[in-house]
Amino acid sequence: MPKLSNRVQTFTDSVIRRMTRISDEYGAINLSQGFPDFDPPKEILDALAKAAYAGPHQYSVTYGAENFRAALAKKQAKSFAREINPDTEIVVTCGGTEAMMCAMMTICNPGDKVMVFSPFYENYGADAILSGAEPIYIPLVPPTYNFDIRLVEDGFRQGAKAIIVCNPSNPCGKVFTREELLAIGKLALKYDAFVVTDEVYEHMVYAPNKHISMASLPGMYEHTITCNSLSKTYSITGWRLGYLIGPADVIEGAKKVHDFLTVGAAAPLQEAAVTGLEFPESYYDDLLTLYTKKRQRFLDGLDRIGLKHNVPQGTYFIMVDIQEFLDQPKFQGYTDLEFCEWMIKNIGVAAVPGSSFFREKVNHLIRLHFARSEETIDEAIRRLSKLREN
Structure with a gap:
């Protein structure tokens, strides 16, 4: 064999x-x-029941149904502190897992280096390897899970093309502070690198902590690829609806990768999930x-x-x-x-x-x-x- x-x-x-x-x-x-x-939520289940008969049941637009992307753009504009173009700055994926893989394959060439905080969601190391990149691990030190920003700069000096930031962090529950994110962002700008964020748990941040999207910080939107999903926010992990948000030139590349990875996310599930994206605050x-x-x-x-x-x-x-x-x-x-x-x-x-x-x-x-x-x-x-x- x-x-x-x-x-x-x-x-x-x-x-x-x-x-x-x-x-x-x-x-x-x-x-x-x-x-x-x-x-x-019952409203989402009712929308799914309706979609089961009314459809759509065929392929949606490869990078996401138009109404789904529009609802996403409207919802996330607040946390990003800017308008998001649903046609050029969003790719809908088959879960947050594909979103991260799609981001990595879009920005990484074989031999590139990518920083990953440790502990990390287990997919990140595999994603780096599958995209041909070499992971550089930066310790989050228990029990407070703080990190040494000097190690991050050292990683960038080694040529790291990106750093993955899970915020809030799976598995340790760390929420990165504004000061920590600004420090990471400053280095990403200095070394002209990407920050790839996983913000799946953005709505599960406990007082007095606050969730801050890296893409909302000064100068960072053009250097940030945000991975997210609907799984945890609406208790629909089995629906596998995720997405990428980023600058148009990055998303144009991500659309190509996504198209050949999975073609597109399930059309009737996108239709039903629009109901959740339009929920009030x-x-x-x-x-x-x-x-x-x-x-x-x-x-x-x-x-x-x-x-x-x-x-x-x-x-x-x-x-x-x-x-x-x-x-x-x-x-x-x-x-x-x-x-x-x-x-x-x-x-x-x-x-x-x-x-x-x-x-x-x-x-x-x-x-x-x-x-x-x-x-x-x-x-x-x-x-x-x-x-x-x-």
């Missing part, structure tokens, strides 16, 4: 999705892969209130058990320290992955091993999420309390 490409030898399958498969096998509560266990306020309560409920539960954890500034992810368990004789020699597999089988809760997010050798953290109903959160806490009994 002929050999496979070298690139597929350099990374594994998604550990997150792997943990979901094991969780399903054992009937565990899945706090690994981040998707809600409650329905999308109160919807996003209510969403934040909902997740603020879920976060507190989950944190309180972890505190009652006595598990060490960070307090996420954004997203619905929490990093939990499992070192005390790894120090026990029964877990001697366990990796964090093996501990997560043990948890699924013996505790009935699925988590993601932190090592899948870190470039550094980190074996003592796991990621859990709280995008679940109150009943599921309470049951997950009850099961996690069994960690003290084993």
